[in-house]
Structure formats: C-alpha cells, structure tokens
Amino acid sequence: MAATQSQDLLKTPLFDTHEKWGGRMVGFAGFAMPVQYKGVIAEHEQTRNSASLFDVSHMGQVVVTGPDHETTARALETLMPGDLVGLNPGEMRYTLLLNDEGGIEDDLIVTRPGEDDSDGILMIVFNAGRKDHDVAILKEKLGDSVKVETFWERGLMALQGPKAADVLARYCDLPSKLSFMNAAATTIEGMDVYVSRSGYTGEDGFELSVSPDDAVKLAELLVSNEEVEPAGLGARDSLRLEAGLCLYGHDMDDKRDPISAGLIFAIGKGRRVEGGFAGAPVVQKIIKDGASEKRVGVKFEGRLPVREGAKIVDGDGNEIGVVTSGTFGPTIGAPVAFAYVPAELAKLGTELTAMVRGKAVNGVVEKLPFTPANYVRL
Amino acid sequence: MSDTRYTEDHEYITVAGNEGTVGISDYAQNQLGDVVFVDVPEVGAKFAKGDEVAVVESVKAASEIYAPVSGTITAVNEKLADEPGLVNSSPDADGWFFKIELDDAGELEGLLDADAYKAHIE
Numbered sequence A: 001m002a003a004t005q006s007q008d009l010l011k012t013p014l015f016d017t018h019e020k021w022g023g024r025m026v027g028f029a030g031f032a033m034p035v036q037y038k039g040v041i042a043e044h045e046q047t048r049n050s051a052s053l054f055d056v057s058h059m060g061q062v063v064v065t066g067p068d069h070e071t072t073a074r075a076l077e078t079l080m081p082g083d084l085v086g087l088n089p090g091e092m093r094y095t096l097l098l099n100d101e102g103g104i105e106d107d108l109i110v111t112r113p114g115e116d117d118s119d120g121i122l123m124i125v126f127n128a129g130r131k132d133h134d135v136a137i138l139k140e141k142l143g144d145s146v147k148v149e150t151f152w153e154r155g156l157m158a159l160q161g162p163k164a165a166d167v168l169a170r171y172c173d174l175p176s177k178l179s180f181m182n183a184a185a186t187t188i189e190g191m192d193v194y195v196s197r198s199g200y201t202g203e204d205g206f207e208l209s210v211s212p213d214d215a216v217k218l219a220e221l222l223v224s225n226e227e228v229e230p231a232g233l234g235a236r237d238s239l240r241l242e243a244g245l246c247l248y249g250h251d252m253d254d255k256r257d258p259i260s261a262g263l264i265f266a267i268g269k270g271r272r273v274e275g276g277f278a279g280a281p282v283v284q285k286i287i288k289d290g291a292s293e294k295r296v297g298v299k300f301e302g303r304l305p306v307r308e309g310a311k312i313v314d315g316d317g318n319e320i321g322v323v324t325s326g327t328f329g330p331t332i333g334a335p336v337a338f339a340y341v342p343a344e345l346a347k348l349g350t351e352l353t354a355m356v357r358g359k360a361v362n363g364v365v366e367k368l369p370f371t372p373a374n375y376v377r378l
Numbered sequence B: 001m002s003d004t005r006y007t008e009d010h011e012y013i014t015v016a017g018n019e020g021t022v023g024i025s026d027y028a029q030n031q032l033g034d035v036v037f038v039d040v041p042e043v044g045a046k047f048a049k050g051d052e053v054a055v056v057e058s059v060k061a062a063s064e065i066y067a068p069v070s071g072t073i074t075a076v077n078e079k080l081a082d083e084p085g086l087v088n089s090s091p092d093a094d095g096w097f098f099k100i101e102l103d104d105a106g107e108l109e110g111l112l113d114a115d116a117y118k119a120h121i122e
Helices: A015-020 A040-049 A069-077 A128-142 A164-168 A215-223 A233-242 A269-274 A280-289 B026-032 B105-110 B114-121
Strands: A024-028 A031-036 A051-055 A060-065 A092-098 A104-111 A121-126 A147-150 A155-160 A183-188 A191-196 A205-210 A228-230 A293-300 A311-313 A319-329 A334-342 A351-356 A359-366 B002-006 B011-016 B019-024 B035-039 B052-058 B062-066 B071-076 B098-102
Touching: A015 A024, A015 A031, A015 A215, A031 A040, A031 A233, A040 A051, A040 A228, A040 A233, A051 A215, A060 A069, A060 A128, A069 A121, A069 A128, A104 A128, A121 A128, A128 A147, A155 A164, A155 A215, A164 A205, A191 A215, A205 A215, A215 A228, A233 A319, A233 A334, A269 A280, A293 A319, A293 A351, A334 A351, A334 A359, B002 B114, B011 B105, B019 B026, B098 B105
Parallel strands: A051 A228
Antiparallel strands: A024 A031, A051 A155, A060 A121, A060 A147, A092 A104, A104 A121, A155 A205, A183 A191, A191 A205, A293 A334, A293 A359, A311 A319, A311 A351, A319 A334, A351 A359, B002 B011, B011 B019, B019 B098, B035 B052, B052 B062, B071 B098
16 A cells, blocks of 8 residues: 655646645646545545536547548548548547557547537547557558548546436537537637536536646536545446446457457447558458457356456366456446457356355356446437 | 554454454555455354454455464454445444454554554545
8 A cells, every 4th residue: 555656747737736635636647636535435425416526637639630521531540440431520430549450559439529610620538548559550651642640738637427417508509409429619608618418427428628827727617516525546447347338458458459358349340341551451340250259247146356367167067267367246236347358258148156365256147238327318 | 441452454452351342444445445254263263363364245346364473362342244345334232253262362463553554534
C-alpha cells in the first residue's frame, strides 16, 4: 500500500478539482487520475441510481480532416473495419484500429460532426494508453491524404446515469434531441461544448468535450446539481464490466482478433464481405470458420473476486482459458468477469471453474451485458 | 488487560492472555477502499510470524495479510463471509479477521505500539 508518486504523471485540466473533491489519485496510462472519491461501491451505485461525473480527459481526442466526408471516411476505413462512409452527420460509431494480422491496436469511437462547414471532418477518441501509438499509425499509413490533429490538452468528461439527461437539460436542449451514439455542438453558460450521448457505464449519459480553460467551470457546474457526484476510475471499471464493455490491453490487444473478442458489431455488415481494411483476410477467415476461442461473461458463486489472470480449468485441472477482467459487481452482487475460453465452452449456461490462490471457484457463462443497457434512443 | 500492537504492514493484534485478535487498521481499510471479500485461514492452522495468513479483497485489488506473530489460529470471524464491509465500518472491533494463540509473547516486543504506529502512517 505504498503512496502513489504523482510528480512524474501528467495532469488533466481537472487535476486540482479532483484534489479539492477528495479524489484519491493514482497513476493510470501516465496520468494522475482519481481512482475514487467517497468509495468505489458508493460511486458505482450513484451512477446506476442517479448520475456521476467522470473525468476522461486522459483519452486521446483527434480530428481527421480531408476534402470531403467520403475521402476522410475511406482513408480511415483502410485501417478500421467500421462502416464510416455510411455515418450520417451527427452520428458516431464504435470501431477498432486493426493491424495486418487482424489484431486490435485499439478500440475507439469515430464521430461525424453535423455542423455547417464540417464536411470532411471525423473526430476520434482513442484510449489514453494508446493515443500516441494510434496517431503514429494514422500518420504513417494515411500519409498526406488527410490531416491528423491531436487535441491532447482538451477536457473530456462523462456525465452518466439515469438522471444525466435531466441535469444536462437545465443547460441545453440536447437531451431531447440527441439519440444514443449521436453528437452535436452546443453552448453551456457561454462555454463551447461538444456533446455526445455515449459513455462506458451501460447507463444513459453524455460525454462533453470542452476547452481546457473551461473544463473546471463545466465540471463544477455539473457537480453542483444535487443529482450528480464525482466518480473515479474504480467505479468506471466495475460499471463497464457489468455493462459488458471491453477494456483495451486487458480484454483485447494486438494479438486478439475482433471475432473472438465478441466485437463483430464493430465491423460494418457490408465490410465483413467486402473487406478492404487492415487484417481483413484474417478477420474474414475467422468470420467464415468461426473463432477457436471466445470472450464470455462469467458470473461466479460466492463473493471472492476472480480477477485478471485467473486461470479457467477443466475437470482435471488443466488450463483451458484465462480471465481478462474481473471484479465484484456491486449491482449484480456477485463476482463477474470476462474470460477467453474454447468456443465449445462459450455457450450460455456452461459451467466453468476458475482458480484463485489454489481454490476452485465455480461460475456460469452468462449473457452480456450482466446489467441491462439503459441507452436512450429517441 | 489487553494491549494492541501494530505491524508496519498495517495489521493490528490485540492481546488478551495468550490469545491475540488480528485485523487491519483503520488507516489500512481506508487505503484499501470497499472490502468485498476476506479469505480467512482455517482454525487450527499454524503460522510463523510474517507468513501470509489471509487475503483481503477490495473492489480494486487483493492484499495479503501477514501473521503479526507466530501461533495457531483459534477462531475466524464468520461474519465477514456475509458482511465483508465490517472491515471498513468497524476495522478494530466487528471487522476482526482471526484469533491466534501466541507461540511466544516475546514477539510482541518487536511490534509498534499505538504511538509508534501513528508516527509510521504520518
């Protein structure tokens, strides 16, 4: 339980605000980030029952610009399997950055802004720990066909929970206009904010991108609402796990393909057939033949958390799989995990055994998400 | 007459007669955050001072608990199975982990008293 050394870590625009709010700061992807304020379980439940504000400014905000939408989208589609050409103005899509072996270099969200004069612009949010790597890939592979600009200093915060829309509606009209996975620009008390209806908790909610100079003012404004409390990375992790959402570097990496990771929805339906993206021959073969291993959701008996790295074993104790994320799910009230297992053991209801410190823990393959998704589609 | 001593790793042992009650300090529970599971030893098991004797799991991580003295486990806190949060709400009373019969009361001399522990965590 050593104290975290924070002097070498990067700070988001909300660093001082976290300290003021009593955040316990830890190192994450090179940033000093709050792992919790009052407590992980309290913040988890706050998000499920009311609303929480998460600082996600460590993530990598990028703008890719070409002469028109189709040119920019086609350029990115050479590296990403999502249907980006088909994005309508104001829509956003979850997809992946793939390598030539079909491995996942990162997962990300691409947004096509709908504002005037935004034709040819696509906005991307990458994972914090991968953003420099990802931008290097984009610049190397796309050359001069599009311009790639990074906005690492910019603020990004997530307002998440069933009360998020009520709260945001006090400042702008977007909660009544934006459907899940749509985005638009607005003004909140004089601040220019780019708002999307998205998140990483399984609840309704919004992500708000803002100038670093306005980040503190916006965060304090949102938290001043009685329905909203700040929440840290700990709750973000347990929320996303219950919501069935993958974490890069844990549930997928550059050796894992999208099909075994259960992310085929990140590949456009037409593109599964047509290909034309990095790793397409490998991915198309796996789609045709089926993945030999699959990521599954597992709920375990008892209360002992089954964490990343725990082995899944067969009746003779032989290792047949591995847990890639796991925690005690506060809403589920039981240990929940993602594990990679042989495809024949991926069926719902299959009984699996994990080993934790030499003890066998029994679990069952459950449908994902563990908790119902409460996304709002207008 | 009971006496509470602490290890530098934040376990406490409150000794009455030849038996000690072991748990983690208020400082430790606060650092760990929400406790969701405590893996307690079996009654009758023997441990040497410094052995890993239990594991406390918070939402974020698993932390080993080391035996503050050598001895034999005489009781474990069965309540923790259903209410692991007692470690957070009452670390020095209802949230105890196990009781241990001391092999050598002299080992207590090597532990921190309350003032020394307070200085240790500051």
